[in-house]
Amino acid sequence: MRRNYRIMAGILGGILAAGILAGCGENSSGAGSQPTSFEETKAASTEAAAKEEIKKEEASGEPESGKEVSQAERWKPTGPITLIVHNAAGSGTDTIFRAWAAAAEKRLGVSIVIENIGGGAFIPAMSAIADAKPDGYTIGGITESPYYAAGYMGDYSVDLFGQLDVLLQGVENFNLLAVGADAPYDTLEEFIQYAKDHPKENITLGNSGVGGIHDITIKGLAKEAGLSNVSSIAYGGASDSAAAVAGGHIVGHVAGFSPNRSLIESGHIKLIGTFKEGADRDERFAELASANELGYEVTGLQKWGICVPAGTEENVRQTLCDAFQASLEDSDFMESVEVQGMLIHYIDGEALTFIYQEIYDSAAEFAE
Numbered sequence: 001m002r003r004n005y006r007i008m009a010g011i012l013g014g015i016l017a018a019g020i021l022a023g024c025g026e027n028s029s030g031a032g033s034q035p036t037s038f039e040e041t042k043a044a045s046t047e048a049a050a051k052e053e054i055k056k057e058e059a060s061g062e063p064e065s066g067k068e069v070s071q072a073e074r075w076k077p078t079g080p081i082t083l084i085v086h087n088a089a090g091s092g093t094d095t096i097f098r099a100w101a102a103a104a105e106k107r108l109g110v111s112i113v114i115e116n117i118g119g120g121a122f123i124p125a126m127s128a129i130a131d132a133k134p135d136g137y138t139i140g141g142i143t144e145s146p147y148y149a150a151g152y153m154g155d156y157s158v159d160l161f162g163q164l165d166v167l168l169q170g171v172e173n174f175n176l177l178a179v180g181a182d183a184p185y186d187t188l189e190e191f192i193q194y195a196k197d198h199p200k201e202n203i204t205l206g207n208s209g210v211g212g213i214h215d216i217t218i219k220g221l222a223k224e225a226g227l228s229n230v231s232s233i234a235y236g237g238a239s240d241s242a243a244a245v246a247g248g249h250i251v252g253h254v255a256g257f258s259p260n261r262s263l264i265e266s267g268h269i270k271l272i273g274t275f276k277e278g279a280d281r282d283e284r285f286a287e288l289a290s291a292n293e294l295g296y297e298v299t300g301l302q303k304w305g306i307c308v309p310a311g312t313e314e315n316v317r318q319t320l321c322d323a324f325q326a327s328l329e330d331s332d333f334m335e336s337v338e339v340q341g342m343l344i345h346y347i348d349g350e351a352l353t354f355i356y357q358e359i360y361d362s363a364a365e366f367a368e
Contacts, residue, residue: 075136075316080111084132085141086125087208088118088237092258092340096171096304097141099336103327108319118236121210122146123157130163134309136316142166142307145212147356151363152211166356167306167321169347170328171337174276175217175300176285177205178260178269179252180245188273188289191252195227203230206241206253210234211363214241214254217275217300219366224296245269256302257341275300284341304342305352321349 083101087093094116101112117125126146132138142164150156158164177188185191195203207214218232235241238255245253246268254275263269276282279293291298306324308317327333328344337344347355 073315074322075313075319077108077110077136077319079137080113081108081136082113082115082138083141084115084117084125084129084138086117086122086143086146088239089114089116090239090259091118091208091237092239092256092302092342093141093143093208093304094237094239095258095340096337096342099333099340100141100170100304100306100324100327103330103333104323106330107323107326119209121149121153121156122212123149126158126160126164129307130158130309132309134312134316136308136312136320138309139320140164140307142305143213144301144303144356144359145209145214147360148213148216148363149209149211151360152216152367154364154367160360161353161357163310164307165310165312165317166349166353167308167317168325168349169303169305169352170324170344171304171342172345173256173302173342174274174282175214175254175256175302176260176271176275176288177252177254177273178242178245178264178271180248181267181270183251183270183272186270186272188291189294191272192225192227192294195225195230199229201229203227204233204250205230206233206235206244206250208235208238208241208255211366213300213302214238216363216366217254217298220298221275221291221296224291224298242269254300261341277301303347303352303355305347305349 083097085094085097094114098114101114105112115128117128122145125140129138129140146158147160150158150160177191179185179191183191185194195201205218207218209215215232215234218230221227222230222232233241233250235244235253238253238259241250241253242255242259242263244250246263252269252272260269260271264271271285271288274282274285274288274290275298276290277292277299279290281288281290281293306320308320325346328346334344
């Protein structure tokens, strides 16, 4: 079957807070609100497929996931927890994990300190999480980008599947293409036509890390549209690439809405297109066409989750999982997610791991 230039992770999970399900384990899928739109139905189908694959593996002799831990056996942290984020402070990734951590603190009863470790194709951050003592006091914010980078690079020094355990997804969203406010095009279609009409002009687009979702999205668009003069330039995070666009150092960048928001409001950059799944437009960006709408098979879906070092005991995992899942219904967190232009969408750890495996497998297509 022909591979597409898309994140193989399903699509947006509906309106804000839709898709929050009860329970962090495999038995959690039956207690949430039912999908009410085409996009939600397709997302649910993706998760169902992931669950079915997991059941097949268990039936073939693979060890099943840990059993439910009683309330009395739950781990109770007694000191601060460090949450490692693989992008720079101020990036969209950083923003959402800070808000999520603040909500989880209320459930855990201890502070959660954010440690930003950017750059290096996400390897430094992933290594720090993998090498941490598996006691619950060092955890990680995980997204699709390290899995793309690992598949893209081939030789990745961290075994993302053997050294990390994914607990859950809480938030997702799609990427956008932002360019300088004075750029001579206002839509994605006009941008592509401009690049074709100016083949000798080097059109630079920023990304938040080599082999990550933003880099892959740019390369996918360039390949699909036949734009040999469009290049992808790595920065330490989306906030850095957004600043480079505003300063006129690069033409544009691919990122989520959050790092673009203030620069849009100040008139330094403008949005010209999206990388959501499908030809239908998102109501929040109704004026923006997606690459799919224009006939290009390239999408960019971001997926934020929580992970721990492999070997973390089940009672610790369950405490963390419960706290971060309950936080998805925290009013302050929900407001922050909405302001940042993101969507709350819960997926349990096993299903998310399956999706990350698909992402990892697909990334080799873009290896140079």
